[in-house]
Amino acid sequence: MSNFKIELSNEVKVGLFAIVCGIVLYTGFNFLKGIDVxxxxxxxxxxxxxxxxxxxxxxxxxxxxxxxxxxxxxxxxxxxxxxxxxxxxxxxxxxxxxxxxxxxxxxxxxxxxxxxxxxxxxxxxxxxxxxxxxxxDGLFASLATKADPLMKSLEQTLDSVQMVLAGFRGTGERVNQMLDKTNSIMSKVDKGGIDQTLYNVKVMTANLKDASAELTPLLAKMDHLADSLNNAPLTQTVKNAQDVLANANRTLNAINDPNGSVGALLTQREMHDQLVSTMASMDSLLIDFKAHPKRYVHFSVFGKKDKAPKEDKKK
The missing domain is CATH 2.40.30 (Elongation Factor Tu (Ef-tu); domain 3)
Structure with a gap:
C-alpha cells in the first residue's frame, strides 16, 4: 500500500500559520478582557x-x-x-x-x-x-458638589478678612497720629514743664495734708453719729410702724367689705340711692315744716284744739 503524502507549499503554510495566530490573538485578547468567546x-x-x-x-x-x-x-x-x-x-x-x-x-x-x-x-x-x-455621581463629582458651598463660604470669609484688614490699616494710621501727638507733648514737657508739674504736685500734697487734719474731727463726729444710730431702738420703731400699717390695712378692709355699713354704702348703688332719696325727703320735710309749722305742732292753752289752717279749710 503506497503512502499518501500531502505536500504544502510555503505560501499555504504561512497562510495557515497567520490564521492560527489571528485566532489565538483574538481569543487571548478577549480572554484578558474577561470575555468568554x-x-x-x-x-x-x-x-x-x-x-x-x-x-x-x-x-x-x-x-x-x-x-x-x-x-x-x-x-x-x-x-x-x-x-x-x-x-x-x-x-x-x-x-x-x-x-x-x-x-x-x-x-x-x-x-x-x-x-x-x-x-x-x-x-x-x-x-x-x-x-x-x-x-x-462619582467620588469626585460628590466632592465637587460638597466643595462648592465650602468654596463660597471661604470666599465670604476672605472678603470679611479683607474688610477687617482694611479697618486695621485705618486704625494703624490713627495710632501713628496718636503717637505723633504724644511725642509732641513729651517734647514740650521735656523743655521745662516737668519742674512746674512736680511743684504743683508738691503743693497739692501739702493741701491734702492740711485738709486731712481738718477732716479728722469731722470723721470722729461721724463715728459718734454712727454709734448713736446703732444704739437707737430702730427695731421697736419699725415694729410699731408695721403694727400701725397692719391696723390701717384692717380698717381699709373693713371699709371695703360690702357686708359692713360703710362698705355697703360705698359699694352698693341701691343704698346710696336710698340715702339720697331719704335726704331729699328730709329736706322737703324741713322746708314744709318751716313754711307750715302749725301742721306739725299744736299749742292749746285751754285744752282746745287749734283750728286747722285756712288752707286746710279751703281744701
Whole structure:
C-alpha cells in the first residue's frame, strides 16, 4: 500500500500559520478582557444623554459581579445626539424592563463601568431591547458638589478678612497720629514743664495734708453719729410702724367689705340711692315744716284744739 503524502507549499503554510495566530490573538485578547468567546451572549441597548469617559470593553456588573461588557458606543445625531451604548451579557442573565443601567466609577483612577439595578421585577426584557440609562455621581463629582458651598463660604470669609484688614490699616494710621501727638507733648514737657508739674504736685500734697487734719474731727463726729444710730431702738420703731400699717390695712378692709355699713354704702348703688332719696325727703320735710309749722305742732292753752289752717279749710 503506497503512502499518501500531502505536500504544502510555503505560501499555504504561512497562510495557515497567520490564521492560527489571528485566532489565538483574538481569543487571548478577549480572554484578558474577561470575555468568554466560546459562550453565547445576549445584546441589549442603552440610551444616554451623555456617556462620560465610558469606553468599549468596560465591564457591566450586577451587585459587583461582572456579567458582560460594553461592545459598542455610537452617537445618534438624528435623535438629538443621543448616545447609544451596546452591551453583551451572558445568556443566563435575566434582565427586566424596569432595569436601569447606571454609568458609575470603577475605582479611584477614573475608570467607568455600567451597573445594572432593578427594583421591581415584573417583565423580563427580550434580547436587543433598549434599557433606561442614568449617570451616578462619582467620588469626585460628590466632592465637587460638597466643595462648592465650602468654596463660597471661604470666599465670604476672605472678603470679611479683607474688610477687617482694611479697618486695621485705618486704625494703624490713627495710632501713628496718636503717637505723633504724644511725642509732641513729651517734647514740650521735656523743655521745662516737668519742674512746674512736680511743684504743683508738691503743693497739692501739702493741701491734702492740711485738709486731712481738718477732716479728722469731722470723721470722729461721724463715728459718734454712727454709734448713736446703732444704739437707737430702730427695731421697736419699725415694729410699731408695721403694727400701725397692719391696723390701717384692717380698717381699709373693713371699709371695703360690702357686708359692713360703710362698705355697703360705698359699694352698693341701691343704698346710696336710698340715702339720697331719704335726704331729699328730709329736706322737703324741713322746708314744709318751716313754711307750715302749725301742721306739725299744736299749742292749746285751754285744752282746745287749734283750728286747722285756712288752707286746710279751703281744701
Amino acid at each position: 466560546f459562550s453565547d451572549h445576549h445584546t441589549y441597548f442603552i440610551e444616554y444623554d451623555k456617556s462620560p469617559d465610558l469606553q468599549v470593553s468596560n465591564n457591566v456588573t450586577i451587585n459587583g459581579v461582572i456579567v458582560g461588557r460594553v461592545s459598542a458606543i455610537e452617537l445618534l445625531q438624528n435623535q438629538n445626539n443621543v448616545v447609544r451604548v451596546t452591551i453583551d451579557l451572558k445568556d443566563n442573565i435575566l434582565i427586566y424592563t424596569e432595569t436601569i443601567a447606571f454609568i458609575a466609577d470603577k475605582g479611584m483612577l477614573g475608570d467607568k463601568q455600567i451597573i445594572l439595578k432593578t427594583e421591581n421585577k415584573t417583565t423580563i426584557a427580550e434580547p436587543n431591547a433598549t434599557l433606561k440609562g442614568d449617570i451616578e
